[in-house]
Amino acid sequence: MTNRRVHAESVAATTVEDQFWIKPFIGVGLLSVAALLASTWAASSAEENMVKSHGYSYYGDLDYPADYRHFNYVNPDAPKGGEISIAFVGTLDSMNPYSGKGRAHLFSVYPYESLLSEAPTASVPADVYGQAYCLLCESVEYPEDKSWVIFNMRPEAKFSDGTPVTAHDVAFSHNLLLDQGLKSYADAVRKRIPKVEVLDDLTIKFYFAEGLSRRSMIEQVGGVTVWSKKWFEDTGQKLNETWIEGPPGSGPYVIDEIDLSRRIVLKRNPDYWGNDLPVNVGRNNFDTIRLEIFADDTAAFEAFKAGEYTFRAEGDSKKWAAGYDFPKVDNGYVVREELTDGAPPSPTGIIFNLASPELQDTRVREALALAFNFEWSNESLLYGLFQRRSSFTQDTPLMATGVPEGAELEFLQNLGDVVPSEMLTEEVYVPPTSDAGRLFDRGNARKAMSLLQDAGFPVGEDGRRVGPDGQPFTLDFLFSSSSSPTTRSVMENYVANLDSLGINVNFEVVDTAQYTSRERARDYDMVVDRYASFLGTGTGLAQYYGSEAAEYSLFNPSGLASPLVDAIIDASLHAETREEEVTSLKALDRALRYEFIMIPLWYNPDHWVAYYDQYEHPEEIPPYALGYLDFWWSNEEKAQALRDAGALR
Structure with a gap:
């Protein structure tokens, strides 16, 4: 599935440790058979096998009935008002995240809406997955075969x-x-959606291609950002150009202030048309949302302590463990919370550019992975607060384990020769453990040296490795200056291990603008980045992991083009039951780990948040969104007390 968050491909990324902005959004969610059988969501016509509903899910189960009043996790009586302010570290030069040019922030997406419900930073609703409810539309209708909507x-x-x-x-x-x-x-959408037809001013019909899976097509068109046709025609503005002042949106917030070197301010639109819709009750509670822009995280953290902004989603383990010992925490002005995160972590890692000649051999990539000592890094630099990620669907029922068996083994066997024989008999790849007491585990170092030797990268007379062509083995490692100092320290120690193997590494720390430009051009051998985790299948899987646009897709930073992965994605799109879908995606996780496109890093199973004690949230945070910009609210009495005490600037 590709929605407006995916369209906004050039939205500025956060640091490796930060799991708060980017969440999984591909495919449908984890659905229960009981919910499916108990569903009473649709009105159907026996003669035409038509479905008409207030929302959509592929399997036909909507947890919220047509007469729902609000989502279960929100506070329907949440007061409106107040301000929440957050920080961004890096540089911005655009308010158009859809062009692939420049660097824009997620705030630039906020004014816009789509036919089906969603939010820029969260799933909507956030307590179920793979379900969408009408927003700009009041109903959706389609035939049983989903050939159009x-x-x-x-x-x-x-x-x-x-x-x-x-x-x-x-x-x-x-x-x-x-x-x-x-x-x-x-390219992907043209193949799947050959025609769109305006039936009248308030009715639109999309047709889907024959012979291709209709999986996620309705969500796709329902998630398209809706802009004003009149504005584009009047201004002559192009979508593929950089802009600062964009078209008007239909959403609850409008952009009130833009200074891309200092701040962006969103203001709640008092005339917002959708305030009272059930999909919006208890949401969009702040009068203003302010973004303060900083060159580095040290400056940003000092500004938080000074009260220049009020909410911080913490990603730096050093700061979380030892940085919150300032007086405002001690006297209760600043609150720290660890809140459960129910979504699978983003597959973050040191990603290999598979087009690099030095990285063609899997043995080389495995050797490079053996040089990363997570245990030492976690204990020495990360305060022991993280866990090692191994799976693209970590800690979910879709996570591959051990040797394939049962339904998964049968699924892989049915794919034929595209599946390597060793995948059927060997355990799924799990990152090696290391001795936490030394930077480079001796056993892993020996294995790495052996793999490099076997792959044709011996040590030369000067002690440095050379490639099959006799040239020095050199890698360009691209790294963003906006990442936390802690993450940088981890990577510098990893580079030291590579150096001890005789590999020359250009560890290039560049500003965010240069980082974005070079990453889009794939001007690197290795880069710290992420893919999207998944809880269900969808055509968006092909954009991330498929061969279709592997040479140029910004969603696929390794350039993975695997017939094995393509075959599994295609089979998952044709799954007829949730059980078949789970089986296929477990096989996909296994295949992605087999292809070895990255060195998995770490993840945090919880949200770490710190904020000035003026915000309140539902007692139970829903599994798929922290929601501080969505369904939290301000307590103005507390806010005034902070102002009176001089805690805020």
Whole structure:
């Protein structure tokens, strides 16, 4: 599935340790058979096998009935008002994240909405996965075979400039993304969605291609960002150009202030058309959301302590363990919380550019992985607070374990020769453990040297390794200066281990603008980045892990192009039951680990948050969103007390 968060491909990324902004969004969620059997969500016609509903999920189960009043996890009586302010570390130069040019922040997406519910930073609803409810539309209808879909739009929907949101705007936005948007997205969508038809001002129909899986197609078109056709025609603005002042949106927030060197401010639109919709009750509670921009995280943290911004989603283990000992914590002005995170962690790691000649041989990549000592890094630099990730679907029922057996083994065997024989008999790849007492585990060092020797990278007379061509073995390791000092220290020690193997590494720490530009050009051998985790299948899997656009897709930083992975993704799209889907995705996790596209790093099973004691949240945080910009709220009495005490600037 590809939605407006995915369209916004150039949205600025956070540091490796930060798990708070980017969450899994591909495919459908973990669905129960009981919920499916008990579902009463749809009105069906026996003659036409038609479905008409207030929302959509592939398996037909919606937890919230047509007359739902609000999502279960929100506070429907949450007061409106106040401000929440957060920090961004790095540089920004655009407010257009859809162009693939420049560097924009997620705030640039906030003014816009789509036909089906979602939020820029969270799943909506956040307590179930793979379900979407009508937002700009009031109903969705489609035949049993999902060969097309009709969205019936809400007549009251309007942009912030007062003009109505119509089916013409939806069709225009869909086509704009195809004509001027990211190539990897446009190429994939054109093959699957051959036609869009405006039936009238408030009714739009999308047709889906024959012979291809319809999996995630309805979510795809339902998640397209809807822009004002009139604004683009009046201004002549192009989607593939950098802009600062963008089109009006229909969402609850408008951009109030833009200074890309200092701050971005969102203001709640008092005339927002959708305030009272059930999908919005208890949400969008702050009057303003402010982003303060800093060059590095040290400056950002000092600003938090001084009260220049009020909420911090912490990703740096050193700061979490030892940095919150300042007086405002001791006197209760600043609250620290660890809140359960129910979503699988993003597959973050040191990603290999598979197009690099030095990295073609899997044995070389395995040797490089043996040089990373997670146990030493965790104990010496990360305060023992993280866990090692091994899976692309970590700690979920989709996580591959051991040797394939049962339904998974049968699934892999049915794929034929595309599956390597060793995958059927060997245990799934798990990162090696290391001695936490020394930087480079001796046993792993010996294994790494042996693998490099076997792969044709011997040690020369000067003690440095050379490749099969006799040239020095040299790797360019790209790293962003906006990452935390702790992460940088871990990577510098990893580079020291590579040096001890005789490998020359150019560890290039560059500013965020240069980092973004070079990463898009794949100008690196290794880079610290992430892929998307998944809880279900969808056509978005092919954009991340498939061969279709591997040479140029920004979603696929390793350039993975594997017939094995392609075959598994295709089979998952044709799964007829949730059980078959789980089996296929467990095999996908196994295959991705077999392909060895990255060195897995670490993850935090909890959210770490620190904030000035003026915010409140539901007692139970839903599993798929922390939601501090979505469904938290401000207690103005507490906020005033902080101001009176001089705790805030």
